[in-house]
Amino acid sequence: MEWKDVVPVLAGGLVILIVALVVKPVFLGEPIGFLSPGPAPVLTLPVYVPPTPAPVVPPFPEGGAAYTRNFRWTAIDGGVQTTQVRVPEALFLAHRATPQVADPLAWGRYAIADADRPILEDLARRVAPPAGNPEEDYFRLMDLIFFVQQIPYELDSSTDSYIEGAIPRYAVRQGEEAGYSKSPVEMLVDGRGDCEDAAILMAGLLDALGYDTVLLRYPEHMALGIRMNEFNPYYAKYPPKYFTYEGKHYYYVEGTDYTTISTGNSTFWGKPFAIGDAEGTGIPGVKSGTPEIIPLRYIPTPNEYRIRPARLPAGGA
């Protein structure tokens, strides 16, 4: 064989190689030469993994050590009422040993705490027994409000506010001041508390009776908001104050009783505040301000969650 016979064969092979290794990859955007795009990554199709259920918390034992507290208050009909509350010591101590919830938006958790619920349901039924007549619902509601308003007021910074005679270890301290939000049963055992403690207790009791309530948080105060469609009683000497939240009206309810009545040498925690009365507190921010509304059950949910179907390319699957 002569060289002139071999040259065309070699040239043909070279052309094929150039087309395969250079021209085709350039057209198709593939790597030039012998470089391989590499093995495709092995991916596993994701599947939905349901959440693991939370461990069941055993209820606090009924028969163990307990705090017993007696309450005496003036009901809406002017009659003096009394009742007794029993709180398991273990429940009270568990609350005291729980760190405070720092975000006020989460304070509704205190009011509807599952462990406190049986005690609040029982107390609410005794303070405001179920009425045979639906028209008496208003009086039940007011009895419950008056009950809480007449629990003595005490600042968080005062050691008198706690049965231990000391500020709880999880209180939030700012210099001389201390802040401590009590759960409803802590308020009942201590027998006193400040505005947010009263609002939380009142919210827990009213929620136990089925009322829709929120907490109203001002810079220097906290009160309760109760949902009512319309509340404008003929006897009110004030325009009842309400706030709109998610399209519903929540009327202002004071949880503490700042008004004192002096008789001779004695001073009594006296006149209760009616629903919608924000004037009587004497706190300027409450008279004219707009509170932050804290729902008892707060579930953050997105507004946008709908998948928008995409059109498939013609000729696609």
Place this chain on the structure above:
Amino acid sequence: MDLKVPKLSKPKLPKVAISRKQALTAAGTAIFVVLIALVGGMLLLDYTGDRQVATFGSHVAASEADLSLVSGKASSLMRSSSDDLSVAECDAYMREFAAVADYGTRVTVYHRQIVGADRVPEAYAGAQSAYIGALDNLNRAFSLWSSAAAAYDAKAYTTAKENLARADEAWREYTAAIEDYDRELRSAEEGGWIPPA
């Protein structure tokens, strides 16, 4: 020393005697071969492009099918009543929300990798890029859902609320990216004309 250069004879190339007829035949054959190669190449490219679009389409279809499963889980959760729940029930609701968010995050990562690895004809590059952008935005939204659920678990409701506001924003960007994708796809299928947004 006296060196002598040897006399070299001129190399002789073989004489090729080609007639006019033979030359024309050779040229004609060459042109025919080139034409066949061109037509074959174009057919090959066309076939490869169609196959790539079909593969891209099947991957988008698979992604949409999985996203509809995520959507079903999310919609079902959002439709369930959150009224009058106990604290434990609220927490359980949020754990379910976290599970849906995690599922959505993993699904979007998975399909983003697959669609992103597709080779598509140049005309479809815009649609592919827009669809990947949509999956990225959706992934960001689901990640923010997860962050919101974690913040809720830590009782930092304000942070949870802020995360969900950002998730809503990412979701709106996802919707806009899907609109871009539809527009780019239409443009690719109609031959390059992009209607106004």
